Amino acid sequence: MAVIDLANPTRFLTLVNRVLPWLIAATVALFAVGLYHAMNAPDDYQQGATVKIMFLHVPGAWLGMMGWGLMSVAALGTLVWRHPLADVAGKAAAPIGAAFTFICLVTGSLWGRPTWGTYWVWDARLTSVLVLFLLYLGVLALYWTAEDPGRGSRAAAVLTLVGAVNLPIIKFSVDWWNTLHQPASILRMGGAAIDPSILWPLLIMAVAFTFLFFTLHLAAMRNEILRRRVRSMRLMQARELAEASA
Amino acid sequence: MMNLGPHADFIVASYALTAFVIAALIAWIVLDYSAQRRILGDLEERGVTRRSQRKNGT
Numbered sequence: 001m002a003v004i005d006l007a008n009p010t011r012f013l014t015l016v017n018r019v020l021p022w023l024i025a026a027t028v029a030l031f032a033v034g035l036y037h038a039m040n041a042p043d044d045y046q047q048g049a050t051v052k053i054m055f056l057h058v059p060g061a062w063l064g065m066m067g068w069g070l071m072s073v074a075a076l077g078t079l080v081w082r083h084p085l086a087d088v089a090g091k092a093a094a095p096i097g098a099a100f101t102f103i104c105l106v107t108g109s110l111w112g113r114p115t116w117g118t119y120w121v122w123d124a125r126l127t128s129v130l131v132l133f134l135l136y137l138g139v140l141a142l143y144w145t146a147e148d149p150g151r152g153s154r155a156a157a158v159l160t161l162v163g164a165v166n167l168p169i170i171k172f173s174v175d176w177w178n179t180l181h182q183p184a185s186i187l188r189m190g191g192a193a194i195d196p197s198i199l200w201p202l203l204i205m206a207v208a209f210t211f212l213f214f215t216l217h218l219a220a221m222r223n224e225i226l227r228r229r230v231r232s233m234r235l236m237q238a239r240e241l242a243e244a245s246a
Numbered sequence: 247m248m249n250l251g252p253h254a255d256f257i258v259a260s261y262a263l264t265a266f267v268i269a270a271l272i273a274w275i276v277l278d279y280s281a282q283r284r285i286l287g288d289l290e291e292r293g294v295t296r297r298s299q300r301k302n303g304t
Contacts, residue, residue: 039248049251053260060264099271107260114253212268219275226282229296230289237294 007085009225016222023215030208037201044198053111055202058186059209060104064132065167067097067213071139072164075157085221087153088228090160091143092220096213098136105133116180124173125181128166135163149231 034055044051071093077086108126109119120126139156146152174183185193192199250257 043251048253049249049257050253052250052257056260056264095274096271099267103264103267106263110256110260110263114256216271216275219279223275223278223282226279226286230282230285232296233286233289233294236296237289237292 007083009085009088009228012085013222013225016218020215020218020222023211023218027208027211027215030204030211034201034204034208037204041201042197047115050111050114051198053107054198055205057104057107057111058202059206060100060107061129062206063209063213064097064101064104064129064136065170066210067093067100068132068135068160068163068167070217071097071160072167075160078153078157079161084228087157088221088224089217090157091153092224093217094136094139094143094156096216096220098133098140100209100213101129101133101136105129121180123179123181124177125170125179128170128173132163132166132170135159135166139163 038052038055041052041055043049071090074086074090074093077083078090105126108129112121113119139159142152142156142159146155171184173179174181186199186202194202
């Protein structure tokens with residue numbers, strides 16, 4: 001089967017039904033291994049056991065940003081090629097990306113109190129991630145409240161592409177401005193600045209969260225395709241009833 | 247028993263909240279799937295079909 005064939009919703013549903021059980025099993029296994037290593041990771045010499053919050057906070061941040069990146073590619077597919085599956089992918093990713101960004105913000109706040117002495121500061125990194133979360137809510141509002149789904153999708157795609165400007169701002173905010181949030185310590189020139197005893201559990205947890213994201217995304221895409229079928233069948237039914245009574 | 251130190255409350259709250267958010271997300275997706283399947287089943291039972299199904303004669 002060619003990759004382009006998967007862009008057909010019916011074929012895509014067949015693929016999702018085949019792949020989902022394996023993805024679920026892999027996600028559960030990765031979380032079991034990741035959580036075991038996270039719980040047995042040594043305390044940080046400065047932060048003590050609170051470093052365990054990093055195993056949730058960092059994957060949450062990465063996936064919040066990755067979700068928006070995925071939505072941006074889908075938005076291009078919606079606006080340029082008007083492909084229905086691209087719109088399905090964008091709409092399905094929005095609540096999942098919002099949930100991971102929420103996890104990032106709240107766990108960051110809970111990590112900040114014991115390490116910085118405050119739950120929140122309006123520094124560039126924290127503020128730009130809060131803006132990302134608000135953008136997610138804006139896109140969800142457009143998807144969920146638009147009377148005409150097609151118009152709502154196009155508006156959401158435009159907002160997604162405009163909001164993509166925020167991604168490099170989040171990434172480089174710690175370099176461009178003086179922030180309380182620490183600079184990059186994993187994806188940086190010169191390699192990771194974290195001890196391997198903490199870095200490895202973090203990477204395993206990041207892979208587990210990534211699998212969780214894609215598992216939920218595929219399942220949510222399947223729901224969205226079914227929802228569109230329901231809508232199309234109801235429209236057909238209404239049209240037939242109108243024709244019969246005319 | 248794992249020793250989480252003086253800030254155990256913050257660590258436990260982080261893990262509990264993350265578990266709650268993920269559980270809510272999973273529950274929403276699973277419930278939505280069964281709802282859509284149920285509605286589709288009802289419509290098909292009433293003989294409503296999509297345009298593509300008619301073209302294929304299924």
